[in-house]
Amino acid sequence: MLPLAVLLAAAALRTEPASPDTAQRDATAAGPTAAREGTAGDGETGAHEAGASEAGASEAGPSEASPTASLRLHTDRVEAQAVVRGLELRVGPRWRAWTIDVADGTEDAVEVRLRAPSGTIHTRRLTLSTETTDARSRELASALALLIEQLRDDETEAEAEPLPPTPEPAPPKPAPSGWVGVGPRAALNGRAPVDPDVGVSLAGGAWLLRDHLQPVAELSWSGWSRDTLRLDALRMGAGVLGGLTGGPEGRLWGGGGALVRAQWARAAAAAVATGWWASPALVGALQYRGRIVVAGAWVGVDLQLPPLRAHDEHSQIRWSIVRPMATLHVGIRLPPTRASGPR
Incomplete structure (x- = not known):
């Protein structure tokens, strides 16, 4: 009977609930291991939840527009x-x-x-x-x-809208140019006796208004003698010619016009006599205009107003009212033009 009583007492002890002290001791003994397991589990769970939150935030994007550099x-x-x-x-x-x-x-x-x-x-x-x-x-x-x-x-x-084309600049206006030249001149009566006067002419002019207008000026001397009688005349005056250009690069100029001149004459034989006359001229002109050299001719009539007559005991010289004349001038251009320029 004794062994049976011992067995029943042991069984009762195994089935008795653990006291609080016993549970606390058991928890203390198992604490480190359980804490480590719990911490590891919580860390994995927290990391997973944080990643999910970041992914959700990345997909959702900002809820409001934000200011930019614009x-x-x-x-x-x-x-x-x-x-x-x-x-x-x-x-x-x-x-x-x-x-x-x-x-x-x-x-x-x-x-x-x-x-x-x-x-x-x-x-x-x-x-x-x-x-x-x-x-x-x-x-x-x-x-x-x-x-x-x-x-x-x-x-x-x-x-x-297309922009209007830029207008081309107007070509520069050519600077006016002129000339000065010297050459022989001669005039004579229209019928016998012809009583010519032969001399030299110094003249000059300028081409204006696109070379259509040419103001000119002239100073000339001419004379004639017969036997012991000598007649000399000094003419001075100015006029205007009008014309056009032609030829290669406009090197030729042709036109016509009139000159108004005063004439001082001197007759000498045994005695000397002088006086003033009017001597206008109507001329046609033709010129060659090179870069440096200018050559031209005037052909027309001298008007002697009134007619001039000088005489002595043996001879007489008479210049009639209308006297055909011709003058040749050779000179230079002022200023000379460039090689590539017109005329």
Whole structure:
């Protein structure tokens, strides 16, 4: 019976609930291992949850538009996020091609500087009539959107319109040029006795009005003698010739005109007599105009007003009213023209 009682007592001890002290001791003994296992498990779970949160945040993206380099505010009267949202709503992403600077202006306005994609700078003063920051931000966004659309349309029209061709500069007007020359001259009566006068002529002129007009001046001397009688005449005067150019590079000039001259005459034999006469001339002219050398001829009539007559006891010289004449001039051009220039 004793062994049976011992067995029953042992079984009762095994089935008895553990006391609090016993449980605390058991927990203390198993604590390090359980803590390590719990920490590792919690770390893996936390890392997994953090990764999931970051992935979710990455997929969801920002909930609001943020200011970019396209919008730069230098004032606290408006709020950047609200202005950006308003621009995105009204214009879309096109506004980001512009650079917008907003700064304080007057009490009820801001200064706006817009740089277009083409680089053109536009400045405006925009009035903000609302009181709150949010309302002013919406008002500014609306004004900026309208302004961007207007300026964009203006630039599109300007690009579409072809620029007028640049007119070619007018060729420079040629500088006027002239000439001076010297040569022989002769005149005679139209009928016998011919009583010529032969001498030398110094003349000069200039080509004006595209070479159509040629003012000229002349100083000449001529004379004639018979037996012991000598008659000399000094003529001086000026006139105008009109004409046209022709030939290669306009080197030929032809025309005609009149000269008004005064004549001083001196007759000498046994005695000497002098006097003044009028001696105008009607001439036709032909000239060759080189770069340096000018050669030309005048052919026409001298008018002797009144007729001039000198005589002594044995001889007589008479110059009639109308006397055919010819003059040759050879001289230089002033100034000489360039080798590539006309004429």
